[in-house]
Amino acid sequence: MPGPLLYSANPWFAHDISTRYLSGRYFVWCSEYFDSATAPAGSASAAIAPSSMPAGIYSRLKADVDGEDKHSSLIKGYKRTFRNLARTWHANGRITEEQSSEIVALAASNSWKMWRPMLYVIPRYPIEAAGRLLSVPHRNRAALGPELQIADLHRDEFDIIEIR
Amino acid sequence: MIEALSNFDKVTAAGILARAALALAHSTNPAAAPAVADELSVRRVVIQQVRKQAGVAPDDNSEDALQRIEERLDSETDSLLGEVNDVAALDKRALDGTLPSDLYSVELVPNIADALGHRFQQERTLIEKTIKASDREQHVAPTEENNGEVFAISLFSKYFPDKFPGRSFTMLVVAERRGFQLVVHQAWRLYPNEVDISEATDLVDMLRRFAKVYGVEIEHQGVKSKFIFRGEVPLGATVAESYKFRLRHSKITLSHFYKRDPATGRGWVALVVGADINQYRKTLSAYSSEAAA
Numbered sequence: 439m440p441g442p443l444l445y446s447a448n449p450w451f452a453h454d455i456s457t458r459y460l461s462g463r464y465f466v467w468c469s470e471y472f473d474s475a476t477a478p479a480g481s482a483s484a485a486i487a488p489s490s491m492p493a494g495i496y497s498r499l500k501a502d503v504d505g506e507d508k509h510s511s512l513i514k515g516y517k518r519t520f521r522n523l524a525r526t527w528h529a530n531g532r533i534t535e536e537q538s539s540e541i542v543a544l545a546a547s548n549s550w551k552m553w554r555p556m557l558y559v560i561p562r563y564p565i566e567a568a569g570r571l572l573s574v575p576h577r578n579r580a581a582l583g584p585e586l587q588i589a590d591l592h593r594d595e596f597d598i599i600e601i602r
Numbered sequence: 603m604i605e606a607l608s609n610f611d612k613v614t615a616a617g618i619l620a621r622a623a624l625a626l627a628h629s630t631n632p633a634a635a636p637a638v639a640d641e642l643s644v645r646r647v648v649i650q651q652v653r654k655q656a657g658v659a660p661d662d663n664s665e666d667a668l669q670r671i672e673e674r675l676d677s678e679t680d681s682l683l684g685e686v687n688d689v690a691a692l693d694k695r696a697l698d699g700t701l702p703s704d705l706y707s708v709e710l711v712p713n714i715a716d717a718l719g720h721r722f723q724q725e726r727t728l729i730e731k732t733i734k735a736s737d738r739e740q741h742v743a744p745t746e747e748n749n750g751e752v753f754a755i756s757l758f759s760k761y762f763p764d765k766f767p768g769r770s771f772t773m774l775v776v777a778e779r780r781g782f783q784l785v786v787h788q789a790w791r792l793y794p795n796e797v798d799i800s801e802a803t804d805l806v807d808m809l810r811r812f813a814k815v816y817g818v819e820i821e822h823q824g825v826k827s828k829f830i831f832r833g834e835v836p837l838g839a840t841v842a843e844s845y846k847f848r849l850r851h852s853k854i855t856l857s858h859f860y861k862r863d864p865a866t867g868r869g870w871v872a873l874v875v876g877a878d879i880n881q882y883r884k885t886l887s888a889y890s891s892e893a894a895a
């Protein structure tokens with residue numbers, strides 16, 4: 439049975455963007471388990487894809503940042519995603535052109551520090567009770583296990599852990 | 603430009619391309635949801651045209667194919683909006699200290715090499731590591747309200763553990779931001795048996811605690827202290843004239859941040875520390891691995 443917390447692994451840049459450009463609103467993919475290896479065997483959570491598991495994302499991102507891996511597909515994917523998010527947010531008026539340029543320039547930069555992983559630890563029940571915990575449809579999941587989204591997480595609704 | 607986007611202004615077209623790329627990567631990303639009328643139809647035509655341009659078959663949805671399509675969408679966006687000027691775009695963040703610290707270039711003032719002597723090269727490596735992979739940071743930034751009187755200063759700290767706990771230390775680096783450059787004025791090892799930082803409230807407080815141990819008393823504008831957070835330099839006086847301190851039988855390195863308003867002649871100093879270098883060097887020697895050997 440899942441516990442009272444949800445977990446989400448994200449690069450520092452995602453946190454920076456939410457606080458600096460989006461008035462402290464976060465969009466997160468999250469999971470009921472930090473590591474599917476600890477989920478009961480045969481349970482739905484044990485079937486969550488490693489690429490969607492916070493423990494896997496955190497350790498992979500940390501390794502790529504610490505090793506300054508220029509071929510990191512994870513970091514390349516993040517760079518592309520944040521670039522495109524900046525463009526669409528500017529197009530729909532959510533951020534200014536100047537802010538969009540800042541995000542695009544940072545995403546293209548040589549910084550490794552901005553991709554260091556952070557773990558969000560989110561108390562589940564207030565989010566679920568408010569109907570804000572969304573389940574990703576089966577056809578869009580990376581594997582069979584459940585994948586969850588929160589579209590409008592507020593900074594005061596979760597804790598951040600950074601393991602050094 | 604892709605034909606299907608010709609009826610849209612550049613920003614709107616770039617948004618359509620960006621959402622198409624986001625949808626390819628994660629179809630359930632709410633940011634990929636259509637935002638203009640008939641966008642899904644436009645998106646289908648855009649993807650068809652991009653597949654053709656990229657030489658990707660209509661039914662090829664392999665990872666490699668999708669990546670080529672995304673790259674093509676990226677380059678179409680760049681064509682529409684032009685390349686971003688990184689320096690212009692990030693100038694504001696460099697000024698207020700919110701640029702990731704590993705994007706600054708690092709320079710050290712000559713005092714540091716002079717104070718450290720033969721240890722300089724080793725310390726330089728630690729200083730750069732402290733900045734680029736800091737545990738904690740603290741930034742002071744000028745704002746319009748204070749008319750630029752506040753200095754653009756950044757402090758960084760990093761813990762360097764040793765297999766012998768007594769030789770573990772925190773490196774504290776204090777630097778001035780000048781554009782995309784960090785000019786390091788101070789860099790100190792804080793050994794726990796020498797400088798108690800367990801209850802330091804922030805990095806400025808760490809520096810204050812360092813000065814309490816290694817600093818000499820400085821008199822500035824009638825006030826005596828081992829650490830001056832901020833002070834004014836009288837009109838007509840040089841900054842050197844505004845300090846008084848007694849040189850004992852030791853070597854002192856005086857570090858401060860100084861600025862003067864050319865229009866008014868008013869000057870300010872900040873984070874002033876007069877460190878007894880002989881005492882500090884003795885600490886480095888006592889805790890070094892050479893000493894242990």
